[in-house]
Amino acid sequence: MARAKRATLKSIASDLGVTHTSVSNAYNxxxxxxxxxxxxxxxxxAEVHYEGPNPAARSLRTGRCGAIGVLFNDQLSYAFTDAHDIAFLRGISSVCEEEGANIVLIPLKDKHPERLDNLTAIVDGYILNAPYKSHPTIRKALARGLPTVVVDFDAPQLPSVLTNDREMMRSVVSHLIDLGHRNIAIVTFPWSQDHGELFALDRDVSDENHVVHERVLGCRDAFDAAGVPAKGILVCETPNDEEGGARAVDRLLRRQHDLTAMVCFSDRLAYGVMARCDALGLSVPRRMSVTGYDGIDPPGRPREGLRLTTVRQNAFEKGRRAAEALLREPGKAGSPIRIAAEFVGGDSSAAAWELETE
Incomplete structure (x- = not known):
């Protein structure tokens, strides 16, 4: 018995009396x-059991594989637990669905980096999401010469998507200063990978991480304008999650027990700070004002309770605009795409509490 011939684009075109190009376009x-x-x-x-063009053959024919690599700063699981990253990836996905592209997630942190070189993945280009400039994976990605869009990353030669971080942190700190706060500390994710230092705000901070650099400068702008010496403001680097925020509280209070406010560079850090302050009997905001940055509730967090004073940024739009730039105008550099954030007053900040003196 003769074996039935496998359906192809050409055979389908012949069956229907249309061009091969029309059948190809129906899929691609x-x-x-x-x-x-x-x-x-x-x-x-479907009737002839044809499942679509062979991806490998299409890649050889067109020079494109239909996938983009998204590099981000943490382990793979972090992308699915962090509210900002979830919204950011949804923005990228919305464009990929429209363009028929897939996503390859490439974390910069890997518990077993020797097992896999993620950059061997076949992709048509990259989106770099707030990476550390000197990280080996970032350098290798850029060296491949593929179309690349950077997000929250200072690279004038590449298409970029940026937020007004410096302006927003100036607004946050000015808000606290207007409430009478002077004993303020800053809680940030590390400016360089795996750093965890405690230092004064007057120290120069590298631009290794663009976001940290811009937000630190925004804080310094506000203190300078108010005449508050930067050398008296502590900055604590800690992992960007609730546990990191909680640990930062203990480290900061050991150095400065009269703090009345903590400025956090993410909402996750802020929620960790608030939880630890409550555990220590430092009620928020009466005894300790706390601010965040992102404006997105972490997954699983109940909406009742204090509304966080924060900066709301549109992570979905950042992801969408980055994917549009990569997939629809690859390689087109120019003025950065700017996604404006906004200051949002909440219940977690209040007038400064004065430490009782004996």
Whole structure:
């Protein structure tokens, strides 16, 4: 008994009396065929058990594989637990769905980096999400010469998506100063990978991490404008999660027990700071004012309770605009795409509490 021939793009085109290009477009460029014709092609393909063009063959033919690599600063699981990263990836995904592209997630932190070189993944380009400039994986990605868009990263030669971080931190600190706070500390994620220092704000901070650099400068701008010496303001580096925020409270209070406010560079840090302050009997905001940055509730966190004073940034839009720049205008550098954030007053900040003196 003769074996049935496997259906191909050409055989489907012949069966339907249409061009090979029309069948190809039904799969690869649906906007170039009418909805009725595409439905007709896909219906017939299903009847003859045709599952679509071979991805490997299409890659060899077009020089494109239909996937983009997204590099981010933490372990793979972090991308699915951090509210900002979840929204950011949804923004990227919304464009990838429209363009028929897939996503390869490439974490900069890996418990077993010797087992896998993530950059061997076949991708058409990269989105670098707030990476450390000198990280070996970042350098290797840039060295590949593929179309690349950077997010929260200072690289004038590449298309970029940036937020007004410096302006927003100036607003946050000015808000606390207007409430009478002077004994203020800053809680940040590390400016360089795996750092965890405690230092004064008057110290120069590298631009290794663009976000930390800009937010530190914004804080310094506000203190300078108010005449508050930067050398008296402590900055604590800690992992960007609730546990990191909690540990920062203990470290800071050991050095400065009369703090009345803590400025956090993420909402996750702020929630960890608030939880630890409550555990220590330092009620928020009466005894300790706390601010965050992101404006997104962490997954699983109940909405009742204090509304965090924070900066709301549109992580979804940042992801969407980055993916549009990569997939629709690859390699086109120019003025940065700026996504404006906004200061949001909440219940976690109040007038400064004065330490009782004996």
């Amino acid at each position: 460029n649906p906007a170039k065929v009418s909805a009725a014709l595409r439905d007709r092609i896909l219906a017939h393909a």
